[in-house]
Amino acid sequence: MKKWFVLHRKEWLEMTRNYKVIWIPLIFVLFGLMQPITSYYMPEILKNASNLPEGSVIEIPMPTSGEVLAQTLGQFNQMGILVLVLAFMGIVSSERKSGMLKAILVKPVRFSSYITAKWMSAVLLSVGAIFLGMLASWYYTVLLIGDYPFMNIVKGTSLYLIWIMFLLTFTVFLSTFLKSSGFVAAFTLLLSILLTLLTSLFEKYMEWSPAQLTNAAASLFISGKLEGPLMLPLITTVILTALILYLAATRKSSL
Amino acid sequence: MELLEVKSLTKSFGKHVAVNDLSFSIEEGRCVALLGANGAGKTTTLEMLASLQKPTNGSISFLSVEKRDYREYIGYLPQYPVFFPWMNAIEYLVLMGELSGLSKSKAVARANELLELLGIADAKKRKIGGYSGGMKQRLGIAQALIHEPKLLMLDEPVSALDPVGRREILELMKLLKETTTILFSTHILHDAEEVCDDVIMIHKGELAVTASLSELRRKHQEDVIIISADENLDAWAGSIENWNIVSKVISTNNKIEIYVKNVAEARNLLLVEITEKKLPITKFTVGQTSLEDLFMEVVGR
Numbered sequence: 001m002k003k004w005f006v007l008h009r010k011e012w013l014e015m016t017r018n019y020k021v022i023w024i025p026l027i028f029v030l031f032g033l034m035q036p037i038t039s040y041y042m043p044e045i046l047k048n049a050s051n052l053p054e055g056s057v058i059e060i061p062m063p064t065s066g067e068v069l070a071q072t073l074g075q076f077n078q079m080g081i082l083v084l085v086l087a088f089m090g091i092v093s094s095e096r097k098s099g100m101l102k103a104i105l106v107k108p109v110r111f112s113s114y115i116t117a118k119w120m121s122a123v124l125l126s127v128g129a130i131f132l133g134m135l136a137s138w139y140y141t142v143l144l145i146g147d148y149p150f151m152n153i154v155k156g157t158s159l160y161l162i163w164i165m166f167l168l169t170f171t172v173f174l175s176t177f178l179k180s181s182g183f184v185a186a187f188t189l190l191l192s193i194l195l196t197l198l199t200s201l202f203e204k205y206m207e208w209s210p211a212q213l214t215n216a217a218a219s220l221f222i223s224g225k226l227e228g229p230l231m232l233p234l235i236t237t238v239i240l241t242a243l244i245l246y247l248a249a250t251r252k253s254s255l
Numbered sequence: 256m257e258l259l260e261v262k263s264l265t266k267s268f269g270k271h272v273a274v275n276d277l278s279f280s281i282e283e284g285r286c287v288a289l290l291g292a293n294g295a296g297k298t299t300t301l302e303m304l305a306s307l308q309k310p311t312n313g314s315i316s317f318l319s320v321e322k323r324d325y326r327e328y329i330g331y332l333p334q335y336p337v338f339f340p341w342m343n344a345i346e347y348l349v350l351m352g353e354l355s356g357l358s359k360s361k362a363v364a365r366a367n368e369l370l371e372l373l374g375i376a377d378a379k380k381r382k383i384g385g386y387s388g389g390m391k392q393r394l395g396i397a398q399a400l401i402h403e404p405k406l407l408m409l410d411e412p413v414s415a416l417d418p419v420g421r422r423e424i425l426e427l428m429k430l431l432k433e434t435t436t437i438l439f440s441t442h443i444l445h446d447a448e449e450v451c452d453d454v455i456m457i458h459k460g461e462l463a464v465t466a467s468l469s470e471l472r473r474k475h476q477e478d479v480i481i482i483s484a485d486e487n488l489d490a491w492a493g494s495i496e497n498w499n500i501v502s503k504v505i506s507t508n509n510k511i512e513i514y515v516k517n518v519a520e521a522r523n524l525l526l527v528e529i530t531e532k533k534l535p536i537t538k539f540t541v542g543q544t545s546l547e548d549l550f551m552e553v554v555g556r
């Protein structure tokens with residue numbers, strides 16, 4: 001257990017030295033505050049940006065606070081996932097490629113400690129970044145559009161984070177055995193897009209899908225209460241995440 | 256006491272057999288050289304001993320116990336040591352020390368001690384990314400020694416270094432072998448002869464020779480007299496080939512190598528012969544064959 005903390009600490013030191021601890025949260029905060037701001041100023045932006053004929057009247061109804069927050073979530077689900085996957089795609093594969101993995105495993109360290117320490121650092125940083133991003137979004141939404149209960153933010157974001165954890169775990173898993181970190185990113189993004197797409201296309205058959213958690217969080221933001229399936233996707237996601245993490249932490253065939 | 260025993264170790268990658276039925280043992284306190292040409296299977300063997308690769312077949316026992324995790328007792332320097340370039344030397348050594356099971360304070364003390372011993376204490380606060388090849392090699396040895404291992408394994412510790420760096424590492428190995436059992440691989444015979452006690456020679460993944468250096472010298476080293484001359488001495492070479500005292504004569508161009516059974520006697524006889532026949536010799540050397548010849552014999556067969 002002591003060695004696990006040593007490895008975990010090393011991950012944080014590395015993420016500090018290569019500034020991941022700064023730029024990842026920063027991107028999420030930027031995305032988070034862009035959404036309410038662009039929603040608020042949309043009519044102005046359109047007026048200035050487009051060369052509409054003189055006298056055109058632009059009327060866009062102001063979205064509710066909940067809708068803006070749900071849009072933020074949608075933004076996170078596209079650009080945010082891309083950022084996280086690109087940031088963590090090489091988490092294991094780059095160390096295997098450089099030979100660092102061998103240098104560590106020649107010491108009396110368990111492979112599972114090595115993987116889970118990395119996994120935990122990625123999860124913690126992502127969770128922190130997304131929370132900060134949602135917080136920024138909430139702050140500007142309240143400021144510009146209208147009041148919104150803080151507890152709903154916490155609940156909705158927590159639900160959404162389970163989906164993110166699932167994708168992060170998948171990234172780590174692929175990174176343990178794929179040679180190229182580019183493939184890791186490509187496959188994880190593919191999985192995320194496929195799951196989201198299939199879930200919205202075949203809603204009937206995809207009630208178990210982890211991507212349902214995003215929908216649940218969005219509905220929580222918009223209407224203030226949970227709509228649609230929740231328990232089933234929650235359980236499958238947690239089980240799948242645990243399973244993938246287990247597989248990642250046990251395979252040791254190719255160093 | 257036997258520290259490590261390897262029995263019919265085999266590793267194959269698909270159809271390619273990298274290491275085939277290798278058996279040997281390492282006594283505690285010895286310095287052992289693993290010799291072989293490039294591609295003979297040295298690195299694969301060492302990686303299996305360091306539990307970085309699973310053997311396809313065969314067993315490794317450490318201190319007479321088979322199938323145990325003995326990683327805490329070994330230190331390993333890979334052929335191309337790698338580090339976290341964003342760390343400095345002291346941070347890296349402390350990390351490796353803690354991963355080896357040392358407490359933080361013990362690791363710090365030990366790291367400082369080793370940096371001093373290896374002569375890179377001046378650069379301990381510098382990022383490893385800016386280190387030279389020789390400094391990295393030293394740091395690699397330091398990380399292998401951090402937890403005072405019973406067995407130190409070095410994969411080609413001097414091959415990539417310049418003559419000065421190589422001299423220094425060899426001197427260091429002489430120092431280390433006083434306290435630690437060392438197994439190192441090399442394809443340079445001269446280095447092996449200089450520091451090791453025992454030799455394990457492998458060829459194409461198979462064991463060729465295993466013996467102590469002195470034993471090898473006794474068995475395979477012959478006295479040889481080399482004569483160079485201004486003219487071709489083939490005819491004369493043929494005439495001395497059937498002397499009792501001569502075991503073999505190799506004559507190339509104007510040079511004759513005469514392998515003899517008794518140097519003192521042969522030297523006298525040859526010198527008399529040379530003066531009698533007024534041979535126009537330019538050089539007369541008395542010496543011994545080196546292990547290089549044995550190596551060539553093993554590799555070339």
